[in-house]
Amino acid sequence: MLPAKRRARILEVLGAEQMVSLKDLSEALGISISTVRRDVDYLDEAGYLSRTHGGAISTARASTTFEPEAAIASAIESAAKAAIGAVAAQLIQPGQSVLFDSGTTTAAAARAAAKLSIPFTAMTNDVMIASCLSQNALVQTSVTGGTMRSGTTTLLGADAVNSVARLRADIAFVGTHAITPEVLSDTSLELADLKRRFMAAADRVILLVDSSKFFNRAFCAFGETSAVDLVLTDSRISADATAALKDRGIDLRMVDIAP
Amino acid sequence: MLPAKRRARILEVLGAEQMVSLKDLSEALGISISTVRRDVDYLDEAGYLSRTHGGAISTARASTTFEPEAAIASAIESAAKAAIGAVAAQLIQPGQSVLFDSGTTTAAAARAAAKLSIPFTAMTNDVMIASCLSQNALVQTSVTGGTMRSGTTTLLGADAVNSVARLRADIAFVGTHAITPEVLSDTSLELADLKRRFMAAADRVILLVDSSKFFNRAFCAFGETSAVDLVLTDSRISADATAALKDRGIDLRMVDIAP
DNA sequence: GAAACATCTTGAACTATTTTGGTAGAACAT
DNA sequence: ATGTTCTACCAAAATAGTTCAAGATGTTTC
Structure with a gap:
């Protein structure tokens, strides 16, 4: 190894x-x-x-x-992320407009989505996700403007926010750095701001989050779990976590991880 | 194989x-x-x-x-492009703002620029170039918005044009699909439009073009050679081509191809 | 075209460096 | 006091770097 x-x-x-x-x-x-x-x-x-x-x-x-x-x-939880991404991609219907938040889990979804043979429109603030999706000629891929922090592939800043603000999409795939039963949070104000916009711009917000993110708090809250229409996670999630989310009436789907 | x-x-x-x-x-x-x-x-x-x-x-x-x-x-096998890119990167001064057009030759310049240890600001419409530059923490990398055509890493469209229109930069590295003694041309209207904006937005326009592009014409002209401040090419360029450009008073620099 | 020549690429042999798993004694926790 | 964990070191294994000859490729010359 x-x-x-x-x-x-x-x-x-x-x-x-x-x-x-x-x-x-x-x-x-x-x-x-x-x-x-x-x-x-x-x-x-x-x-x-x-x-x-x-x-x-x-x-x-x-x-x-x-x-x-x-x-x-x-590399962390890559199997879980791939499994979650595969299921997420299946939720896309032909002709829909889909927002892909930045992050490794949403990137897994993009990778799976790029292998679909249905046409859809995509917008993302992550250049890695963008180049992934653009491999598929059926996918109309757009990218927000913005500034990249070094070492990442994420676009942030006013340009990114403005790009998203104008949109209306069918689905938003959103990732998160941490999740509690009530709150989603991430590591920076700028990231949080943009995620908030993604959530506001879509009819259906789907949270992609591997089980290692429960229950933590990161620096900056960007939304409530109640604003999420569906949570996709892997089967290693604890019983406590599932119970806490279901108590709040949140639609939670677990994905089996391939060994 | x-x-x-x-x-x-x-x-x-x-x-x-x-x-x-x-x-x-x-x-x-x-x-x-x-x-x-x-x-x-x-x-x-x-x-x-x-x-x-x-x-x-x-x-x-x-x-x-x-x-x-x-x-x-x-993208990676061409010694000529790598050599041109290496020289182009050396033209960047600390603190300058630099525009990188999309394309494989400008990508080579970006790869070389990412290895510099001087701080500068970059803007590009190519996500491959962006992820290249963002590996260097000294480089402040921004990306234009826009739409990707499948199979490419290039961002085009109204969003891209608008992003560039607001800018003022010190240098623009511009590539071209074809060049005659008078005219630069490329394959699509959208590409041409954006290249025109890049050229208009920069104090100094540097054309990166390997010798195989002389003298052809592509579908869509986007500028005149006289609007270029410096042409960087490789030493395999023909004597005819150098003469024609020098006759027009164009600053031409040839780069030796590494063995 | 074909032969002669130069150039580049490949795989193997060899050496240097890094990584690994083990061991002995010191330090630590209960 | 006793068993465990830590540090430091060593030899063995794996990997990286170097060099070289054989083969493949490209270029020139006739």
Whole structure:
């Protein structure tokens, strides 16, 4: 297994468990304790987790504005994201207009949507999603203007907001950095602002969120769960989380993850 | 198997897998590990993927770049474009604002510019160029809005035009499909319109054009050679062409092609 | 066209570097 | 006190970098 893959898996475990011992990690990943120790130290150094005696605890999401580098973000929960994306794409009807928020989960949806053979119109503020969708000649792809923060593929700022403000769409696929039973939140004001616009511009808001995002709070709230028409998540979501959302009458669909 | 085909297949694998070891690639493609290593290093250099010890992981672009092999080939295999791009990047001064037209030659300039360690502001209508530039934290990258035609990474249309119309930049790097001693031309009205705006918005217009574009005419003229402040081309340009341009008082610089 | 020549690419052999898993003693928690 | 975890080190394995000869490709010359 590749070092990078190993580290991503460690973060996945930590996303689900909050706390793990090095021993457990060593057994779960089938690698020696020495290597686990080195990986965990590395991730600690890089700020992805915190070390404790004998193990590691997740810290990334506790820090409300922390964003992992793109390479790692896309590797974390990649199976869950792909599964969620595949189901999301199936919800698109021929001829509809669809908004794709930026993010790795919505990117998975775009990748699946690009393989559909139905025509639809798409708009996104993520250049990676855009170039993905534009592979399919049936998809009319538009991109918001805006400014990219370095290391990301996300367009933000006044131009992006204005582009979205003029629109009316059938569906918005929105991602989120964190979700509680009531609130969706993300890491920056600008991101939050734009997500709010996406949600306001669409008849049907579909939230794509893998199970590791429950229940956390990030820096900046951008909407309420009640404003979402459908939540798509993976089957690793906890019973607590499903109950809390269903109590609020939120339509929740779980997607089985391929091994 | 052709080198270009090999590299395209590596990107294809990487689009599906997120990470692969060199060993796996070697087996999957039936080529030696040495060759895989060379290909992967090459693609890393060109920004299509990132290397890790023992393998490669997909960057934003790799997972979306199911570009036809021909597109990859023309984008990264051309020594002339790379050489022109490298020289173009050197013309950027710290703090300047720079417009990057869409196209493979301007993309080469963007790749070189992304490796500079000077801060500047960039605006482009090509999402590939944008994701290239945004890898450098010193570069403030903006993207025009617009619509993508399928199979391309180019943004066109009213939104793109409007984005550019508001700007004033120090430099515009402009590509062209064809050039005669008097006229620059390209393949579509929309493209031509946007290129015209780029040229009007910049104090200094620098035309990046490899020698194969002399002297042809494409469907739609978008400007006169006299409106260009500097023409950068490669040394394979014919003597006729240089003479014709110099007769018109056009500043022409030839770039030696690296071996 | 074909032969001769130069150039580039490939795969393999070899060396250097990095990574890995193990071990021994020190530090730690209960 | 006792078992566990940490640090530091080592040898083995894997990967990266280098070099080179054989083959493929491209160019020139006749």
